[in-house]
Amino acid sequence: MFHKTLPIFYLLCSLFFVSCGNTTSVSEAPVTPENNVDFTTVFSNGHSNFKSPTQQLITSTKQLEALYATINSTRKPGIPLPNINFDTHEAFFFCPGEVSHGVDGLKVAKVYAKNNTLYVQLAPGKNDDSGLVTTVMSQPAVLIAFEQQGLPVVIAAAKNTN
Template sequence: MRSIQLFLCLLVISCSGQKGVPQDKAHSSVQKSGELQLILADNYSGVEQSEFQIVRDAKTLKNFFLQINRTRKPGLPIPEVDFSKELLLIYCAGTTRGVGGAALLLIKDSQDSIVVGPKELTPSKKEVTYVTTTPFSIYKMLLTPKEISFQQLK
């Protein structure tokens, strides 16, 4: 009986020792202002022309997912976003041949503006297929008062 009490006492002490984690280490994964974080990418959006969109509210995000989930059963789930703290950048690459698509990258982050643009992703030789795709990617970043613009790279 005494050994059980000792074990329970040690268990309680060890569990309460985990509460003192410093805040700066607990939130080390918090993204910086202007940093893009990929939250979803897929090869089929149904959007045939290259398109860039800034999403600042849940209604716009829902409308985008209604469009890409038209032919999916089951559809892709809508990511949860706190629009009071974050915004989303959606890039649809348009119709492409083969799997690869494009990713967004930060081109310039100045005091009053942020410029993003696509970086073409080339598949490895093993992944080369001759399929028509309409890839898209969704990125999350912290809410910012800066003007965000899109620049097609040449």
């Protein structure tokens, strides 16, 4: 009797395993394309005179003059005020604050719009291959200009390409 029910048991088990598939479905979020935005680096320097982290979207000459007043507060003569047409362009200033390593300034890898936000992606810093450690206080900063977007701006971390 047991020999007669064994093939039926195998058949039922096979049907059970075949009919039981992965019932969970994974739905991926729709991929939103990045729209690259052309930009110009206006200022990149290791000494900005901003000791605390600062990021500012600049939409007028008055805001730009106030920014350069701080940048030039310890420079004689100061860096000349750049000519940016705020009727068609806006600018973005970023400084991580005072850091304990010397850098020439920050660099922007790309600017892109995604999900109604403008992202400013920093370029990765170059590591010193000598193994020497430099400790010097600096306030690196970057100022970029681009066509008006009317979007909030977010800093995107640098992506290492190693």
